[in-house]
Amino acid sequence: QSFTFSELRDAVASFAGVLATRGVDKGDRVIVYMPMVPEAVIAMLACARLGAVHSVVFGGFAANELAVRLNDATPKAIVSASCGIEPGRVVEYKPLLDEAISLAEHKPDFCIVLQRPQAQASMISGRDFDWHDETAKAVPHECVPVLATDPLYILYTSGTTGQPKGVVRDNGGHAVALKWTMKNIYDLDPGETFWAASDVGWVVGHSYIVYAPLLAGNATVLYEGKPVGTPDPGAFWRVISENQVSVLFTAPTAFRAIKKEDPSGEHIGRYDISSLRYLFLAG
Numbered sequence: 001q002s003f004t005f006s007e008l009r010d011a012v013a014s015f016a017g018v019l020a021t022r023g024v025d026k027g028d029r030v031i032v033y034m035p036m037v038p039e040a041v042i043a044m045l046a047c048a049r050l051g052a053v054h055s056v057v058f059g060g061f062a063a064n065e066l067a068v069r070l071n072d073a074t075p076k077a078i079v080s081a082s083c084g085i086e087p088g089r090v091v092e093y094k095p096l097l098d099e100a101i102s103l104a105e106h107k108p109d110f111c112i113v114l115q116r117p118q119a120q121a122s123m124i125s126g127r128d129f130d131w132h133d134e135t136a137k138a139v140p141h142e143c144v145p146v147l148a149t150d151p152l153y154i155l156y157t158s159g160t161t162g163q164p165k166g167v168v169r170d171n172g173g174h175a176v177a178l179k180w181t182m183k184n185i186y187d188l189d190p191g192e193t194f195w196a197a198s199d200v201g202w203v204v205g206h207s208y209i210v211y212a213p214l215l216a217g218n219a220t221v222l223y224e225g226k227p228v229g230t231p232d233p234g235a236f237w238r239v240i241s242e243n244q245v246s247v248l249f250t251a252p253t254a255f256r257a258i259k260k261e262d263p264s265g266e267h268i269g270r271y272d273i274s275s276l277r278y279l280f281l282a283g
Contacts, residue, residue: 029053030076071106083118186280197254
């Protein structure tokens with residue numbers, strides 16, 4: 001699946017209309033609990049378009065972790081999906097979402113759920129609404145002006161050393177700094193393709209899957225898969241080849257996993273990765 005900038009803008013404006021119609025306003029928090037699908041990015045950008053504050057919760061987190069973030073962020077809405085796809089299995093999100101809401105003291109006004117063909121989520125009447133049904137009747141919403149110092153998102157620390165702490169990023173300085181890095185650190189020109197092989201649930205995903213590439217006029221790759229097992233250790237080289245990726249940013253762990261399964265580098269020879277100029281590693 002691919003989107004032009006124009007198509008992405010239209011999808012974002014449409015989903016912003018969905019949220020606004022159901023009462024999401026500037027400054028309201030919206031939790032996004034989704035796998036690596038385009039709708040996750042659309043939901044984030046729709047919040048930004050409304051001046052609402054998105055808080056993405058990594059799809060690998062269970063109900064209790066989600067409930068803790070629900071109580072702290074007190075969101076008006078939650079955007080989720082019926083499932084995520086992992087190597088060899090389908091992970092159902094909706095039962096985890098329902099359990100988190102039952103555990104949390106704070107209850108959202110409503111949930112928007114993306115039904116995926118791999119699993120059908122049961123919906124609670126009056127609280128849960130179908131993504132496709134809602135966007136089909138949505139009225140696109142204009143951009144809501146915000147101050148540079150208004151909050152863009154809240155992202156929580158992992159909680160391994162205690163209560164997860166919500167880190168707030170603002171709009172202005174965040175955008176300026178990220179756009180600056182795309183040329184001055186990653187040496188990308190507008191129109192080139194950048195791939196941060198991370199997850200939108202982490203800060204790298206926020207910064208370098210969503211905001212920085214789009215601000216700089218770069219195509220960005222959203223990949224619901226792993227370095228190995230989806231289906232083989234040639235997955236990264238396949239994605240680079242198919243999408244003409246100029247720069248890859250990922251974690252050293254990814255390459256350790258690839259090397260473990262393909263120590264002789266057999267798979268890399270099967271693909272043309274001549275488009276790749278730079279590799280950045282962190283984490």
